[in-house]
Amino acid sequence: MSETQAPAAVAEAPEAAPRETSAAKILPALEALLFSSPTPVREKDLADLLEATPKAVAQALETLAERTDLPERGVRVEKVAGGWRFVTRPEFDSLLRKFHEVTERSRLSLAALETLAIIAYRQPITLPEIQDVRGVNSSSVLKTLFEKKLISTAGKKPVVGTPFFYRTTQDFLVRFGLNDLAELPKPEDLDADLAATVEAREIAAVTAEPTAIHVDPEEESEAEADGTSVEE
């Protein structure tokens, strides 16, 4: 029914038929498949469709990635959400926006990102539990995330009121460039506790000249972004 990743075939590939082992032979077909798909295609689906061995597919993908991830190319393949897809290079964003007449990309608010982070790390999680952490009503934020298809329900918690469990979706992985949830930046890495940084800052302020106490909050977040490099 809901086999959207690879709409055709898959099931009836006869197990006995010898599979193609040459990466070079399947590469053009594989490229065509990825080019045509709006969602990342899993390696297994590629192998089944192309009647090739997983190894051949992996090699072909590697070759394709090498050949496309070059400054002289406009698109490259990326591995995301458990599959592969073509994406444009980031430097063409403004050009593409002009072409498609998109002035501003849809942004997630601070509240939405906070809620999304809580769901991502704690899933499955219910609305009351989210609100406990945020200390603020979060139902409208949840609705936004829902509409953007970044979260979905995942059954109900067997407690009083049986609230819905929420979890992140495939679209979430794609949007944030994660292969799976295990790739979420570890909370420990982010755990550089504010208290510790403030203390360090104070020591620095005492030892250095007395005026330089101000630390730009921008600097911190950018440092974090670098640490969790997304494009590999």
Add this chain to the structure above:
Amino acid sequence: MADEQPQGALPPIDIPAFSGPMDLLLHLIRINEVSITDIPIFEITEQYTAYLDAMRELDLDVASEYVAMAAELIYIKSKMLLPRAPGQPEEDPRADLVERLLEYEKFKRSAETLHAIDTLRGGLWARPETEVPRAEGQDETLEVSLFDLIEAFRGVSENYRLAHPPALAIHHLRFSVKDKMLELLSRLDENRTMPLLEFLGQMRYRAEAVTTFLACLELIRLGAVRAFQARPFAEIHASRTEAAFSADQIRDNYAD
């Protein structure tokens, strides 16, 4: 530390968008350059309430959660002022709040990371979801979420509602003897006497007239009202008797 600032002077207030009371609290902790684990609760509480006042002054809607946090801060402050009973275990009244703040801070950092990633990846374009051209009659399989289904159903029911405006609504009429007793009594207390048949004749509904008549009989039985007639088939007048009777006796003893 804080003693660089003159006594009593609050930092200049600007109102960035806070995502909630925890966010505001963290902001204050950050600009005061103090540690989460050792919050100077007096200064922070003062500044926090000053922010709320400023928000109100700007006609920003101060959500109840912000007020709840102010109450919590003041509660902690009062607890810290109270002397500890000797022999009681030392317990920091701020401990619970600190724990929640640390937890929240962690997610706030993750949110910042997600934001950075989102900004970075926002510039990547992939093939948009488009319909694949198919021959007529070939059914497409769709993956729909619960949300899509709800949205679709909402659309359908909205269309149905628009296409089928409600027919003439007929209300179920219900009159109670109790209500009518109260009504009669208040009219009689005002006018002493009233023409009962004329009053019943003005009623719009048969059921209402019957109920009112029953209510009148009940009042007569209780001795609060009497009925009289000048001659056979003439108007029946109802009047209040001398007996002391209050509406409360009806309210207490009759069901709706």
